[in-house]
Amino acid sequence: MTAPRGSLILVPNTLDFGIAADAPDVREVLPASVIRTAARLTHWVAENAKTTRAFLKRVDAVMPLAQPLQALHIVELPRPQKGARGAPATDLTALLDPALQGMDVGLISEAGLPAVADPGAALVQAAHTIGIPVIALPGPSSLLLALAASGLNGQSFAFVGYLPVDAAERAARIRELEALSRRANQTQLMIETPYRNEALLGALLAHLQAATRLSVSCELTMPNAFTRTDSVQGWKARPIALPADVPAVFALLAG
């Protein structure tokens, strides 16, 4: 007899990192199916165990957890080594043992959808390889909300992650992305560590052409959310300071 298998369930987190003292009711940004599933899961694989416990406390406030927080099994994803493409698949398969024993396993990031602009894809791949069903629950993605709010092309777009930190390499990459955008009329989305938001904005304005449109979104789904889209020329004529303590999503479309 083979026990029925559990699933790997991708559970979206809020986009606020749960750090605000006044972190809002999770029901404001997550649908009922997510809350209910998060409340019943007993096994988790997490980008960060501490923020997962903070998330589950917020869930518990609106729907009691099936087991006390202390009784839950929360395992952190192995950190990918610099330069490597993730940990060996054998390590990851062990994280799926509860699913082989019939229990559903939740995968959760610090914010937004797991495995998108975040670790976790290798675990999902391992699930497919050993035949564990993968279920993605609906939730917010800062990338796609920023794209929707930008007014740039949503029919063709790419997310390219982080730009190089070295100034010369970054300038070359910015010109490369602008050329890619022009060739395919493709919006290029990127992110940056918050304290470098201003530096990235400065580099984009320095190296993009005047007619290229640039959009910056911060704190989407939060009280101070904003999206600004303007030509590079317009950004230079009407400069604004970006916050240095919250993530931003940058998007460009060659004009």
Next chain:
Amino acid sequence: MTAPRGSLILVPNTLDFGIAADAPDVREVLPASVIRTAARLTHWVAENAKTTRAFLKRVDAVMPLAQPLQALHIVELPRPQKGARGAPATDLTALLDPALQGMDVGLISEAGLPAVADPGAALVQAAHTIGIPVIALPGPSSLLLALAASGLNGQSFAFVGYLPVDAAERAARIRELEALSRRANQTQLMIETPYRNEALLGALLAHLQAATRLSVSCELTMPNAFTRTDSVQGWKARPIALPADVPAVFALLAG
């Protein structure tokens, strides 16, 4: 005196097209902030007025609308002409008149996030141009749920829309996307009209290399949701039939 301006609010729809006889409670897939906002908005710009009314009936069932459905102002987005890049901006600006008069205007698609793989970006751009704030509410995107569930690279990905219908052009485009994917380790996402799902799958299996990984997701967030990811070789060895009546998201990553 200038009246305070309203905002353009991007309201996500469910992913089920509201067509199922047993269309579920919208709270299962949309958060409370979306339901509350949809219930209070009196002015809408919609991809499709009929499906917007169907959506608002589902909202009304869980949170009474501020005004009767018949009293709401629902205007359809002008259909983009084949080959053109959307209607002239002047037409679109008129759709934002209520916002200039202080009323919030909702933008909504038939499914998922407006302005992403859907019309609406030109209206959002018009809002930025005339200084109407744009607010994106959190909701599901079939593209990003499919990406998360695929296990393919979520740190670098592109959405390329539809592939050409002509067989030779489609084959060339598939090889081009595989080359792009290999060069940048970038997942390539695409969609197809449901009745061509099988034809696209066949073309992908015919023209991609054996080690390239291919993922197909259908009906995410719905009862029959599934995601299958396998190598092209694996798909050929273990073929499955795709449904011809529901949208699918295809994703590939060169092996």
